[in-house]
Amino acid sequence: MAQTSAVLFFSKPRLQSLLDELRTRGYCVVGPTIDQEAIIYDEILSVDELPRGWTDEQAPGQYRLRRRDDDAWFGYVVGPHSWKKYLFPPKTTLLSAEKTANGWEFIPRADDSTSFALLGVRACELAAIRIQDRVFLDGPYQDPLYRERRQRLFIVAVNCTQAASTCFCTSMKTGPRCEQGFDLALTEIDSGFLCDVGSDVGQDVIAVCSAVEATSEQQQSAASARQQAVDQIERRMDTSDLPGLLLGNLDHPRWKEVGDRCLSCTNCTMVCPTCFCSSVTEIRDLNMDRVDRERSWDSCFNPDFSYLGGSLVRNDTASRYRQWLTHKLDSWQNQFGTSGCVGCGRCITWCPVGIDLTEEVAAIRETSTP
Amino acid sequence: MSRKPRLAVFKFASCDGCQLSLLDAEDELLAICDRVDIAHFAEASSDLQPGPYDVALIEGSITTAEDAARIRRVRLDSKFLITIGACATAGGIQALRNWANVDDWVDSIYPSPEFISTLSTSTPIAQHVHVDFALHGCPINYHQLVDVLVALAEGRQPRIPSHSVCLDCKHRGTVCHVVARGVPCLGPVTQSGCGALCPAYDRGCYGCFGPSVPANTSSLLNKFRMLGQSPDQLVPLLRNFNAAAPEFQRAADQLTILRSNDEGTPS
Numbered sequence: 001m002a003q004t005s006a007v008l009f010f011s012k013p014r015l016q017s018l019l020d021e022l023r024t025r026g027y028c029v030v031g032p033t034i035d036q037e038a039i040i041y042d043e044i045l046s047v048d049e050l051p052r053g054w055t056d057e058q059a060p061g062q063y064r065l066r067r068r069d070d071d072a073w074f075g076y077v078v079g080p081h082s083w084k085k086y087l088f089p090p091k092t093t094l095l096s097a098e099k100t101a102n103g104w105e106f107i108p109r110a111d112d113s114t115s116f117a118l119l120g121v122r123a124c125e126l127a128a129i130r131i132q133d134r135v136f137l138d139g140p141y142q143d144p145l146y147r148e149r150r151q152r153l154f155i156v157a158v159n160c161t162q163a164a165s166t167c168f169c170t171s172m173k174t175g176p177r178c179e180q181g182f183d184l185a186l187t188e189i190d191s192g193f194l195c196d197v198g199s200d201v202g203q204d205v206i207a208v209c210s211a212v213e214a215t216s217e218q219q220q221s222a223a224s225a226r227q228q229a230v231d232q233i234e235r236r237m238d239t240s241d242l243p244g245l246l247l248g249n250l251d252h253p254r255w256k257e258v259g260d261r262c263l264s265c266t267n268c269t270m271v272c273p274t275c276f277c278s279s280v281t282e283i284r285d286l287n288m289d290r291v292d293r294e295r296s297w298d299s300c301f302n303p304d305f306s307y308l309g310g311s312l313v314r315n316d317t318a319s320r321y322r323q324w325l326t327h328k329l330d331s332w333q334n335q336f337g338t339s340g341c342v343g344c345g346r347c348i349t350w351c352p353v354g355i356d357l358t359e360e361v362a363a364i365r366e367t368s369t370p
Numbered sequence: 371m372s373r374k375p376r377l378a379v380f381k382f383a384s385c386d387g388c389q390l391s392l393l394d395a396e397d398e399l400l401a402i403c404d405r406v407d408i409a410h411f412a413e414a415s416s417d418l419q420p421g422p423y424d425v426a427l428i429e430g431s432i433t434t435a436e437d438a439a440r441i442r443r444v445r446l447d448s449k450f451l452i453t454i455g456a457c458a459t460a461g462g463i464q465a466l467r468n469w470a471n472v473d474d475w476v477d478s479i480y481p482s483p484e485f486i487s488t489l490s491t492s493t494p495i496a497q498h499v500h501v502d503f504a505l506h507g508c509p510i511n512y513h514q515l516v517d518v519l520v521a522l523a524e525g526r527q528p529r530i531p532s533h534s535v536c537l538d539c540k541h542r543g544t545v546c547h548v549v550a551r552g553v554p555c556l557g558p559v560t561q562s563g564c565g566a567l568c569p570a571y572d573r574g575c576y577g578c579f580g581p582s583v584p585a586n587t588s589s590l591l592n593k594f595r596m597l598g599q600s601p602d603q604l605v606p607l608l609r610n611f612n613a614a615a616p617e618f619q620r621a622a623d624q625l626t627i628l629r630s631n632d633e634g635t636p637s
């Protein structure tokens with residue numbers, strides 16, 4: 001692409017022109033907004049729907065919305081939703097079949113016509129999308145729905161200017177700076193947004209914002225805003241012996257201890273932006289003349305998920321927790337050549353009992369049997 | 371099965387809500403009648419045919435000596451016995467009597483208590499006879515009931531998901547009440563079935579579908595205690611429609627021990 005080296009600047013109200021332009025081009029713009037006492041992702045028509053002046057306070061098993069003492073538009077971190085719901089929807093009908101006079105007629109899934117523009121994608125979330133690209137698009141079998149939506153995706157990334165206590169992207173080398181995989185990447189400062197352009201379409205679209213080249217003072221304040229996020233990250237995960245550490249400690253007593261606390265509730269896998277498991281069920285209507293093949297998000301914490309050959313392979317919570325952590329951090333590497341964790345901290349915040357994977361890894365390392 | 375299976379519905383101590391959901395399945399009812407022969411269903415028809423039955427649906431709990439004997443006769447008459455709803459599977463809301471003095475209650479409620487003859491407990495059907503399949507919920511989900519009936523007619527396993535209510539919350543995009551508001555919710559220890567209805571309408575889960583398979587009540591209750599909930603608040607949460615389900619019963623009993631310890635502690 002024709003990379004513009006210049007960093008651009010535009011004033012805050014101009015963001016509305018960007019939204020309008022994206023909508024004119026046929027995108028459904030989804031972004032952060034306040035709902036159910038949290039900052040979630042949903043369709044956004046106006047910049048007034050952004051969580052202006054709000055932030056999120058996070059700790060293991062705890063999330064609270066708080067008023068900020070300024071009017072920042074993107075002054076929060078990451079919330080309960082992740083962008084995966086747009087590329088890999090929670091429920092999809094993959095195929096249907098109907099009985100006709102000439103036998104069964106198969107009805108393929110209708111071509112998906114939705115184009116999404118994501119507004120406010122963080123660096124760890126860009127990394128999560130790259131990981132799901134490998135899962136759904138690499139190799140001989142591609143997921144057609146993911147492919148269709150991914151090809152048409154437009155990404156407006158927003159650099160973090162603060163971090164939550166649960167964030168550890170620096171350990172996973174995924175953030176907090178947005179470096180690749182976006183069409184536009186913004187950094188918010190008091191007077192407006194600095195903007196890096198990452199694609200030709202991005203270049204094209206940004207024209208509506210009447211952006212000008214950023215001054216060096218503006219670039220300075222953007223850099224220090226971004227540095228603030230780096231400085232706030234306290235949580236660490238040592239990855240030097242991953243992969244290997246967890247698969248080498250399958251009998252570690254810690255699995256049983258965490259299994260005693262874990263609820264096997266599936267929340268961690270549902271909020272994780274890289275977890276990709278699903279179940280496919282064929283649902284037949286009572287008259288036996290129509291079948292729908294439905295796919296829905298599923299989880300290795302669902303006992304039934306390991307039902308194989310007439311029994312449950314992972315029949316206790318400790319073995320289910322072990323499956324999650326060894327897959328995320330260890331066997332994922334062999335499978336996809338990356339870690340399955342981008343350090344977003346969602347699984348820590350949204351675990352009802354606050355189980356923290358960084359603590360679990362550290363505990364296993366401490367008394368690891370080499 | 372080559373012929374249609376013969377179905378019977380029996381009521382014990384219950385509100386009728388679960389068996390009514392069979393009648394509520396208006397759109398499916400005709401198709402169901404094509405697949406099964408409804409031989410005994412007092413709510414629907416006064417033509418009550420005698421057994422033996424291929425399938426008996428049992429609603430309600432055992433609260434009288436007479437019913438304790440009747441369920442044994444039904445068992446002998448039925449090839450496949452399915453309990454439906456919280457009363458049949460866990461004793462129902464009426465199992466609250468298990469922690470009270472029934473005679474006191476009868477005296478305070480009925481004008482002529484001498485006509486009431488009842489056991490001091492309400493117990494699930496499985497404590498009396500062998501149960502082949504249990505369908506949970508207060509009330510049950512009629513889509514699940516329809517699937518069980520069709521599965522029986524087809525000779526396959528019913529598809530009744532056993533994951534926690536939380537998974538359904540996440541499918542719907544509901545923000546977790548425990549994490550974002552510090553509100554107690556039984557979802558993580560409750561089996562799916564309602565599609566996470568209550569959390570979607572601004573309240574924690576009441577546990578209508580009963581304990582999930584891994585139901586780790588002690589870990590969840592620890593969390594609620596940390597959120598500042600007292601045993602006095604938590605016991606009624608567990609002693610509800612599924613009070614006598616073993617996991618909920620044990621957890622509530624442990625809380626009452628904590629409560630008496632708290633009371634015994636000099637302040």
Ligand code: SF4
Binds near residue numbers: 340341345
């Ligand atoms: S494992 Fe946890 S921290 Fe890592 S990407 Fe998933 S949700 Fe985020």
Ligand code: SF4
Binds near residue numbers: 269275276277299324
């Ligand atoms: S951690 Fe569990 S739910 Fe997530 S991708 Fe792996 S097996 Fe699937």
Ligand code: SF4
Binds near residue numbers: 262268269352354
């Ligand atoms: S680790 Fe937490 S969120 Fe994950 S299944 Fe266990 S209790 Fe649920």
Ligand code: SF4
Binds near residue numbers: 539558569
């Ligand atoms: S609201 Fe309740 S059911 Fe829903 S995710 Fe939270 S704990 Fe689970």
